[in-house]
Amino acid sequence: MSRRYDHIDLRVRSLAEARPFYQALLPALGFTRQVEIENWLQFEVEGPGGATEFFGVTESLQHVPNESRIAFWAGSTAEVDRLADRVVRAGARNVEGPGYHEGPGYYAVFFEDPDGNRLEICNRIEGAR
Numbered sequence: 001m002s003r004r005y006d007h008i009d010l011r012v013r014s015l016a017e018a019r020p021f022y023q024a025l026l027p028a029l030g031f032t033r034q035v036e037i038e039n040w041l042q043f044e045v046e047g048p049g050g051a052t053e054f055f056g057v058t059e060s061l062q063h064v065p066n067e068s069r070i071a072f073w074a075g076s077t078a079e080v081d082r083l084a085d086r087v088v089r090a091g092a093r094n095v096e097g098p099g100y101h102e103g104p105g106y107y108a109v110f111f112e113d114p115d116g117n118r119l120e121i122c123n124r125i126e127g128a129r
Contacts, residue, residue: 007054008070015041015059021114022057024090028083029072031055031123065116074123077107083121084109090099092119 012018019041023034031043033051041056044051074080077098084098092111098121100107108122 004055007056009056009058010070010117011060011063012057012113012117013059013061013063013114015039015057015115018057021090022055022090025087026055028086063115065112065118067108067118069118069120071108071120071122074121077123079109080109080121080123087111087119087121 011053014097022043024043026043027034030045031054033044033046035042035044035051035054037056040056042054042056044054046052072083074083084095086110088095091114093114093116094110094112098107098109105125106122107124108120110118110120112118
């Protein structure tokens with residue numbers, strides 16, 4: 001098995017408010033192909049045989065953010081820094097970092113989308129927890 005996940009379906013209270021944030025963030029994370037689906041904002045990663053994983057956002061008026069966090073991988077600490085700047089410019093809330101967390105091998109930026117969903121972009125050297 002080479003893939004570990006297929007997709008994420010994230011809920012927000014207002015798709016109209018979340019759309020600009022995710023339209024700025026997802027392409028920077030490698031989700032470069034936007035797919036038009038009614039009532040959804042969806043970006044896919046393009047692979048040799050078509051789309052691989054995708055990230056979808058849809059509206060749920062009763063959505064309440066919780067303590068769950070979605071973490072995206074970055075290939076280097078410099079990439080975390082670049083993406084941290086992008087999330088701030090996109091309107092992220094409660095940004096922490098970027099910096100080392102839980103020891104010297106785990107470098108990350110933590111933030112929330114406009115709805116309060118918790119997200120992270122991280123880089124981890126081998127053996128770091």
